[in-house]
Amino acid sequence: xxxxxxxxxxxxxxxxxxxxxxxxxxxxxxxxxxxxxxxxxxxxxxxxxxxxxxxxxxxxxxxxxxxxx
Numbered sequence: 715x716x717x718x719x720x721x722x723x724x725x726x727x728x729x730x731x732x733x734x735x736x737x738x739x740x741x742x743x744x745x746x747x748x749x750x751x752x753x754x755x756x757x758x759x760x761x762x763x764x765x766x767x768x769x770x771x772x773x774x775x776x777x778x779x780x781x782x783x
Contacts, residue, residue, distance in 0.1 A: 720745070723753045736762055740771040743782040755781060 723746075732738045742758035745751070758774045758781075760767050775781055 719750070721751045723751050725754045726752055729754055729759070738762055739764055739767045740774075740783065742774060744780070752782065 726743055729738070729741045729743075733741060738759055739762050740758075740760040742755035743752050744755045746753050755774075758771075760771050760774070764770060771783070775783075
């Protein structure tokens with residue numbers, strides 16, 4: 715995303731590392747309100763070993779907004 719001018723927040727990198735190490739099952743990212751940075755969508759993290767993780771993750775997605783997951 716460097717060519718578009720959108721930066722990735724450091725918290726996103728940390729969550730991505732947690733995903734790769736399987737500490738968490740899922741997490742959503744979104745554009746900040748000023749459209750200059752990708753940030754972690756608060757409340758979207760699904761811990762590892764969560765029963766019904768897929769359903770919980772699907773329910774964390776907003777109906778009328780874009781998210782990275």
